[in-house]
Amino acid sequence: MGTWTGEAREPGTVDLAALSRALVTAERRTATDWTSAAPSRRAVLEGAWERLLWAGSRLGTAGMADSARTLLQGGETAAPGTVRREAARALGRLGTPGAR
Numbered sequence: 001m002g003t004w005t006g007e008a009r010e011p012g013t014v015d016l017a018a019l020s021r022a023l024v025t026a027e028r029r030t031a032t033d034w035t036s037a038a039p040s041r042r043a044v045l046e047g048a049w050e051r052l053l054w055a056g057s058r059l060g061t062a063g064m065a066d067s068a069r070t071l072l073q074g075g076e077t078a079a080p081g082t083v084r085r086e087a088a089r090a091l092g093r094l095g096t097p098g099a100r
Helices: 016-036 039-058 062-077 081-093
Strands: none
Touching: 016 039, 016 062, 039 062, 039 081, 062 081
């Protein structure tokens, strides 16, 4: 997989639908874990959460748009500021037709 682009090095080597589902599942699990985590663990989860939103939006994962909208609507109690900012950027990247 291309380091920054999310594109397969060779056509057909990546199942993008399965990867998209896995990213959405991981993002939602991370969100749940963050809400119940001890303060000392939240920073690690926050970084992972941001990267999952970034990766899903780069791949055009439609389910990530739903998660991003929910995060932005939930405000500070739903997610930390850095995650909400990445959610807003993700929505911007996903604002085109063709999301998976």
